[in-house]
Amino acid sequence: MVAGAEVVHQSISVLDVKCRCVVRGIEEVVDVTAAADSPPPSREIIGAASELVLRASDAAADVLLEPIEFIPSIRSGSFSDIGPRRYMEDEHICIDDLSAHLGSPFTCPTPSAFYGVFDGHGGPDAAAYIKRHAIRLFFEDPDFPQASEADKVFVESVESSIRRTFFLADHALADDCTISTSSGTTALTALVFGRLLLVANAGDCRAVLCRKGTAIEMSQDHRPIYTPERERVESSGGYIDDGYLNGVLSVSRALGDWDVKLPRGSSSPLISEPEFKQTLLTDDDEFLIIGCDGIWDVMSSQHAVSIVRRGLRRHDNPEQCARELVMEALTLNTFDNLTVIVVCFSSEIGDESLSSDRPLDHQRKGLPGLRCCSLSTEALCNLKSWLDNVDNGGN
Secondary structure (H helix, E strand, C coil), rough: CCCCCCCCCCCEEEECCEEEEEEEEEEEEEHHHHHHCCCCCCCCHHHHHHHHHHCCCCCCCCCEEEEEECCCEEEEEEEEEEECCCCCCEEEEEEHHHHHHHHHCCCCCCCCCEEEEEEECCHHHHHHHHHCCCHHHHHHHCCCCCCCCHHHHHHHHHHHHHHHHHHHHHHHHHHHCCCHHHHCCCEEEEEEECCEEEEEECCCCCCEECCEEEEECCCCCCCCCCCHHHHHHHCCCCEEEEEECCCCCCCEEEECCCCCCCCCCCCCEEEEEEEEEEEEECCEEEEEEEEEEHHHHCCCCCHHHHHHHHHHHHHHHHHHHHHHHHHHHCCCCCCCCEEEEEEEEECCCCCCCCCCCCCHHHHHHHHCCCEEECCCCCHHHHHHHHHHHCCCCCC
16 A cells, blocks of 8 residues: 655656556556656646545555566576586576477467476486487377466476376386486476476486575485485485495486386385476566586585676676586586576566665565666656646646
């Protein structure tokens, strides 16, 4: 609820967002800044607009400004490097517009996007296979849910479909005689449907969301030393030796690696089942980092977020940010292949979105995520003239 209007003669800050204005039962979408920069209103417009003036005496109960729901504007960039290894075993995929990529028969909430990082081991074959067949495995399943809204039923159906996809991909690697049974890959995928961000992970790749400058981990590293994973491994008949599952693998979940897994249908210490994390994006959510373990072995999630944030402030280029993260990991002497994807959720990153604090007025009024800007001199004069005319009864 808005208490009143205040005129400041030196500078005026206005809400630089479109708001839904509800006035005595009438609802209209208005762009505050566009109104401020328009020519002075005519007498007829002033008379009609006088009902919208925020008067401390009677308008507080009649006017409600509601920020329009945040809609992500998605763009991404990626970078890979072989690092100190002899062979490159990482693969990744970036699709910023999933609906357009899949074509018209596919219906899903928009915007829609799909990203994946596949960190291979025991050779590149398993990771390369998953990347090559990713679209078929994930989205050409006739049972993959389709809907225009990301409601609870849709989200649960998507999780079920992705879980089944990880299972089928794992068994497809076992069935392909061209892929060694010692070849495997971790897999992390991120889906965006409207405001929904859904991350599925099996292995030690990691997804990190930047929310107002703070790193929010959207996945759990599946390593044998992680207590819940160690307990699961041991209950399945496996063991941990010097941090390695059965003395062989540094991860406790992966696709492939059929020389380590028990026969199909048996309870195996090494599994392909993904864990899920999800969140509804708001304009506090600036970007998502997806990286293989070569990144996270040498830097914290918060350190990575700080690097990307500074990079976006300088050049606003997510691909360049991904490269800078890889270069930082090399400087810190990582010993693995390196792959990074940076996904931005707004079309442009400005200094105000990188500020750690929101304007105090917004905190006070309880309007999260609203940005401020200063009016030009001409717009200030127009607004002041308009308010003076209204205060004089529109004469």
